[in-house]
Amino acid sequence: MKIVVDLTRCQGYAQCAFAAPDVFAIQGDEALLYDSDPDDAQREKIARAAAACPVQAISSTVRTPGTGIRSLERTCPPPALRRR
Numbered sequence: 001m002k003i004v005v006d007l008t009r010c011q012g013y014a015q016c017a018f019a020a021p022d023v024f025a026i027q028g029d030e031a032l033l034y035d036s037d038p039d040d041a042q043r044e045k046i047a048r049a050a051a052a053c054p055v056q057a058i059s060s061t062v063r064t065p066g067t068g069i070r071s072l073e074r075t076c077p078p079p080a081l082r083r084r
C-alpha cells in the first residue's frame, strides 16, 4: 500500500506514531517521518492512525489483489463534514 501525508496540514500531534509506530515517527520537535510504501500487514494500524489524526492529513491507496489496480482510501472527510 502507499501512504501520503499532507504535510501542509500535519501539525505534528504524533497520534499516528502511537497508532502505527512501525510506519510513522516524530523526529525532533515536530518533523514527521513515515514509510510511504509500508507492508499491507500494517493496513489496520494505518487505518487507526488515519482515524486518529486530528487534521485528517493521512490518505492511502491499496492494491486490489489480482488486478494491480490501486484505489484511494480517503481518510479526509468531505469539506461539508469538516469542522470549521
Ligand code: SF4
Binding pocket: 005, 009, 010, 011, 012, 013, 014, 015, 016, 017, 024, 032, 052, 053, 054, 055, 056, 057, 058
Ligand atoms: S497524527 Fe496527523 S497531524 Fe499528527 S503527526 Fe500524524 S499526520 Fe501529522
